[in-house]
Amino acid sequence: MDTPVKKKLKVATASLAGCFGCHTSFLDIDERLLTLLEYIEFDRSPLTDIKEVSPDCDIGIIEGGVCNAENVHVLREYRKNCKVLIAIGACAYNGNIPVYRNQFPLPVVLEEVYHTGPGLANGLIPNDPELPLPLNKVHPIHEVVKVDYTIPGCPPSGDAIWKFLTDLLAGREPELGHGLLRYD
Amino acid sequence: MSDTFTLDGKTISFTEGQTIMQAATDAGVYIPHLCYLPELKPHGSCKLCTVKINGRETSSCTMRAAAGMVVESDTEEINSQRRALIHMLFVEGNHLCPTCEVSGNCKLQATAYHLGFMSPQFDHFFPIRRVDASHPDIWLDFNRCILCSLCVQASRDVDGKNVFGLSGRGIKSRLIVNSKSGKLADTDMAVTDKAAQVCPVGVILKKRTAFKTPIGERTYDKKPISEVPDTPAKER
Numbered sequence: 001m002d003t004p005v006k007k008k009l010k011v012a013t014a015s016l017a018g019c020f021g022c023h024t025s026f027l028d029i030d031e032r033l034l035t036l037l038e039y040i041e042f043d044r045s046p047l048t049d050i051k052e053v054s055p056d057c058d059i060g061i062i063e064g065g066v067c068n069a070e071n072v073h074v075l076r077e078y079r080k081n082c083k084v085l086i087a088i089g090a091c092a093y094n095g096n097i098p099v100y101r102n103q104f105p106l107p108v109v110l111e112e113v114y115h116t117g118p119g120l121a122n123g124l125i126p127n128d129p130e131l132p133l134p135l136n137k138v139h140p141i142h143e144v145v146k147v148d149y150t151i152p153g154c155p156p157s158g159d160a161i162w163k164f165l166t167d168l169l170a171g172r173e174p175e176l177g178h179g180l181l182r183y184d
Numbered sequence: 185m186s187d188t189f190t191l192d193g194k195t196i197s198f199t200e201g202q203t204i205m206q207a208a209t210d211a212g213v214y215i216p217h218l219c220y221l222p223e224l225k226p227h228g229s230c231k232l233c234t235v236k237i238n239g240r241e242t243s244s245c246t247m248r249a250a251a252g253m254v255v256e257s258d259t260e261e262i263n264s265q266r267r268a269l270i271h272m273l274f275v276e277g278n279h280l281c282p283t284c285e286v287s288g289n290c291k292l293q294a295t296a297y298h299l300g301f302m303s304p305q306f307d308h309f310f311p312i313r314r315v316d317a318s319h320p321d322i323w324l325d326f327n328r329c330i331l332c333s334l335c336v337q338a339s340r341d342v343d344g345k346n347v348f349g350l351s352g353r354g355i356k357s358r359l360i361v362n363s364k365s366g367k368l369a370d371t372d373m374a375v376t377d378k379a380a381q382v383c384p385v386g387v388i389l390k391k392r393t394a395f396k397t398p399i400g401e402r403t404y405d406k407k408p409i410s411e412v413p414d415t416p417a418k419e420r
Contacts, residue, residue, distance in 0.1 A: 087303065090280070090281065090282055093303035093304060094274075094279075094280065094303070094304055094308060095308065095310075096280055096282060097280070097282070097283065099278075099280070099308075099310060100280075102310045103310070103312045137310070140304070140308060142304075142305050143307055143308075147305070149302075150302050150303035152302055152303050154281065154282035175300070176300075176302075178297065178407075178408045179405070181297050181300065181302070182297075183281035183282070183287070183293055183296075184281040184282045184284075184287040184288065184399075
């Protein structure tokens with residue numbers, strides 16, 4: 001029989017239609033990051049600049065909602081390759097600030113941003129094929145893929161992220177008590 | 185004379201005519217609720233305060249206590265139903281806590297925290313709702329309305345003004361302002377009215393008062409809602 005090898009869990013992270021505030025908050029776990037690195041290694045993430053998600057990722061952490069075609073592609077790639085997918089922060093689970101555009105038709109938004117807004121020269125709506133196409137509406141990520149857990153907050157505090165991840169790594173159902181469970 | 189019933193195994197005394205909610209509150213036991221305020225007539229709308237009495241579910245804010253009742257409230261079964269109700273309230277409106285000035289003082293949010301509600305998983309409706317900033321001292325953000333109707337009741341029964349009403353049926357129900365234009369400015373509502381103090385969420389807001397309390401010092405930052413006695417929003 002093979003001897004079980006203590007393998008570090010692979011963690012991939014991404015920021016979609018978010019502000020990187022949740023990633024910044026993740027770094028707020030400060031020196032506990034070193035402890036965390038005894039148990040995990042980062043795969044694709046803004047922290048590593050790895051461009052593809054490994055097919056055997058254990059945990060995917062997604063910040064931000066889905067507002068364009070590239071977000072959908074990236075999100076599906078994470079879901080496909082990660083055993084557990086976690087939504088981090090309000091944008092990921094309810095769309096948050098970006099969903100304010102959902103009350104206007106997309107052409108009206110683009111028109112105002114590039115043509116009719118005050119102080120604009122007579123510009124063009126960008127149409128470079130390199131640019132991902134915006135979706136008609138902004139969506140929380142659970143409307144596109146199955147999400148296993150969420151860490152609420154805008155952003156969740158470093159302490160909340162630490163509590164959540166250490167619960168998860170220890171095999172406990174993650175639980176955030178008073179003060180750590182926050183939607184703002 | 186005082187009689188008793190049991191609530192989650194704890195003996196609670198009550199006086200004749202008290203509801204289960206009133207008796208529990210007097211005994212310092214919290215039952216989650218959104219549309220109940222001690223000073224207004226209970227109407228059992230939000231269903232958050234549903235408890236099981238001798239095995240049958242009913243609203244504890246409207247049910248009179250009776251001697252020997254066996255009442256269950258803080259059970260996983262009932263709390264999971266409460267989370268489902270909260271869940272639906274969150275996705276039916278536009279509840280974006282980070283941008284809301286009532287965040288930290290909001291009963292919907294604090295009740296969700298109490299119940300350990302992590303995040304919505306249903307599809308959001310993202311309804312298109314308007315904002316009414318016509319009144320000089322009060323503005324209304326209908327995006328956050330949960331149709332508790334406390335403002336309707338307070339305006340009608342306490343202020344004697346009948347400023348608010350609920351209109352429509354089912355999912356189309358909405359809060360309306362009772363003036364010809366539909367604007368708050370065309371009513372006789374004043375910022376000192378009871379109706380301006382009772383909103384459990386962030387619909388009825390006083391102008392020029394937003395974000396005065398820093399994060400960390402807001403009502404439910406300091407204590408969970410289960411430890412904060414019911415007070416009008418003004419004092420929260």
